[in-house]
Amino acid sequence: MKVFISADIEGTAGIADWDEALKERRDYSEFRELMTAEVVAACKGARAAGAKEILIKDAHQTARNLIVSKLPDYASIVRGWSGHPHVMMFGLDRSFDAALFTGYHAKAGTEANPLAHTMNDRISRLIINDEVVSEFTVNAYTSALLGVPPVFLSGDRGICDDARALVPAIGTVAVSEGFGRAALSISPARAIAEIREGVEKALSRDLTACRLDLPKHFDVEIEFNNPTDAYRASWYPGTEHPRERTLRFVSDDYFEVLRALRFLTV
Structure with a gap:
């Protein structure tokens, strides 16, 4: 089994402020470690389900966030932005069996995460076929374009709900919930355990249940x-x-x- 992981940070357990998500800010280093720990947990879950190859796309801000020395020896990583239109999914191709998403966050204009946005803070809404969409929607469609089912997502409760609305069979782990500028989060230790278990369970099922059909227009x-x-x-x-x-x-x-x-x- 060959698995792709797209890793963001704003949906990591505990995050509640941009000081914790941006590289130049003072609290970033702690949450960089937590982002890494959640990705490692996803890798371990994938490995337990039989994955032989895992490719990670660091998909936040500079795309140089994950602490590479902590990644398992069976994983590879794409760091930096290539400029390719696949952006957060760069490296994915038809040879993969499944796509996973960690640290994902609610779409712009919602209250499900104090850091809710879509692509950047200059965009108030992204709408596809009359529906306001998230970065997950854009990236899940990229996965579908390549024939790869999106099978697991972790992040805030809002993005988990959106993911299940788009892909009803997808496995999700909600690590936080937004309340205005505050966030209620489970502990990082619990998030890590649930992500590992959730990924193993998601990859141990019939993956075709998560296939997503692209709109024709x-x-x-x-x-x-x-x-x-x-x-x-x-x-x-x-x-x-x-x-x-x-x-x-x-x-x-x-x-x-x-x-x-x-x-x-x-």
Whole structure:
């Protein structure tokens, strides 16, 4: 079995403030360790379920967060941003049997995580086919594009609920819940244990139950907080600018959607 892990940090147990998630901030080092511990737990669960190869994509901010010396010897890691449209899923291909997501967070505009956002803090909402979506939705569709089922996610309760709405059979571990600018979290020790157990259970089932069918058409709207950001990005080929803060891109090809998002959201 060959497994891919996309690892973010804002859905790591205990996180409640940007000081804990950004590399240049004072509290980052502690939560970098906790992010790493949750990824290692996912690796151990995958190994127990029979995984022979594990590829991790460090998928937060600089993409250089995970403490590589703590990763197991059977795992490989992609660090840094290649510039490829797969972004947080870079390295995934059709040879993988399953995709896992750790440390994922609620979408922009929700209260499920004090750090809720989608891609960056300049975007107020990302909408695909009239539904407000999260980074998980974008990345799960990337997985589906490559024929790889998304089988497990850990993060805040909001993103776990969204993941199950999109992929009903997906295994989830909710480690926290947002209340305004506060977060109620289980302990890191419990999160680590539940992620390990959850990943092993998710990978020990019939993985085809988590296969996700891509929509046949994509109508994408990006709502920015600032109209100047929308204007600057509106020159991407094929992009419409229907309202001051909004861009629209339409395609039947999801890779073209990913390519557009790669340039429209930077």
